[in-house]
Amino acid sequence: MTDVPLLQTVGLTxxxxxxxxxxxxxxxxxxxxxxxxxxxxxxxxVGESGSGKSTFARLLAQVHRPTAGEIHYRGRPLSRLRGRREKLAYHGDVPMVFQDPFSSLNPAHRVAHGILRGLKLHRPELDGPARRAEAERVTEAVGLTPAAEVLQRFPYELSGGQRQRVGFAQALAYRPKLILADEPVSMLDVSIRIGLLNVMTRLRETEGVSVLYITHDIAGARYVSDRLLVMYGGHVVESGPTEEVLADARHPYTRLLLSAVPDPRAPLDVGAEAARTDPPQLIDPAPGCRFRARCPLAVDACAQVTPRLTELAPAHSAACHMAA
Incomplete structure (x- = not known):
């Protein structure tokens, strides 16, 4: 790993x-x-629905433009990208895999169409036979075999898990450096999810890609991730190595998530206790901690000063006035 992060956000809003x-x-x-x-x-x-996870991913994918702050890719601010070529190169390096594996594929075209079109756009140095060979390679890389047969199918002829693997194959065809995976397994049966999680870990090992895995499932996050970010009300409230955060959560919201899932191998369900409280106020919010209405540790400062993400242990940070 180099000293310069692959991707870094600063005050992204x-x-x-x-x-x-x-x-x-x-x-x-x-x-x-x-x-x-x-x-x-x-x-x-990780976070509940409405916490800002998908919006954050769309900012990284440049679907939305930031209101404030900056995204740095390999040390260079994205705001300095100039021209179609530079922007296209970034989109090839940082593709997105969406939540719905069916709506992200064109039902009128065979699986090969989307992969070959992406190759033609992002890797123009390849000729027709080379594009076809690469399409088969990335299809096999995500566990879809025989690749030549899968490429000739229509999306409706595939299962949900197979369609989501096609989404990863499309992203892999661009030779990405970072894949933004926006809840890629949430619409799949539990029995199929493990296969997709294994695809992500295998791509990291064989293709050298990084992955931002957006999820509400702590079990899946624990299974695949090196580091865990917990998001609530548009803020990242805790971050650190996955096992350390799960073993020694410092933010009350992270503890709430874990208390709802006594076994982190079980799916996340925040349960009735969380449902009885109001969601965070995100429309013109006043200063202060957005979790304070649900927090058993809230003090006067929580209603007046927005806590900043502060390092409490090596590489482990939390945004809480009461964290220690």
Missing amino acids: RHFRMGTGLRRARLHAVDDVDVMIREREIVAL
């Missing part, structure tokens, strides 16, 4: 405008997020 005229407001989907992803690293981003 995304607000969405709501309403018109005097009723105009802003939804704070992602606020002041600092995250680092290194070469050949799998980082899991």
Whole structure:
């Protein structure tokens, strides 16, 4: 690994405008997020629905433009990318695999169409036969065999797990450095999920790619990730090595997630205790901790000062006034 992170965000923020005229407001989907992803690293981003995970991924994929802050790729700010060639190169290096394996594939075309089209766009140095050979290689790399037969099928002829593997094959065809996997197994049966998680770990080992794995499932995060990021109300509230965070959670929200899953190998379900409390206020929020209404440790400072992510142990940080 080099000293320069593969990807790093500094104060990354995304607000969405709501309403018109005097009723105009802003939804704070992602606020002041600092995250680092290194070469050949799998980082899991965990949180409940609405915590800002997918918005964060779309900022990295440049689907949304940041309201504030910056994304650095290999030390270079993305705001300095100029021209179609540089932007296309970044999209090839940092592709996204979406949650719904069916809607992300064109039902009118065979599986080969999307992979070959991506190869033609992102790897123009390949001629027709070379593109075909590469399409078969990446299809086999994600566990779809025989590749030549799979490439000739239509999406409706594949299972959900197979379609999601095709999504990874499309991303792999670009020779990516970082794959943004936005809840890629959440719509699949539990029995199929382990196979997709193994695909991610195998791609890291054989292809040298990093993965940002976005999920609400602590079990899956523990299985594949090197580091864990916990997100709540648009903020990253805890980060650190996965096993250390799970064994010694410092933020009350992380502890809530773990208390709802006594066995981290079980799927995440925050349960009735969490459901009885209000979600965080994200529309023009006041300063302070956004978890304070649900927090058993809240003090006066929590309603007045937004806590910053602070290192409490080597490589282990939490954003909490009461963390120690």
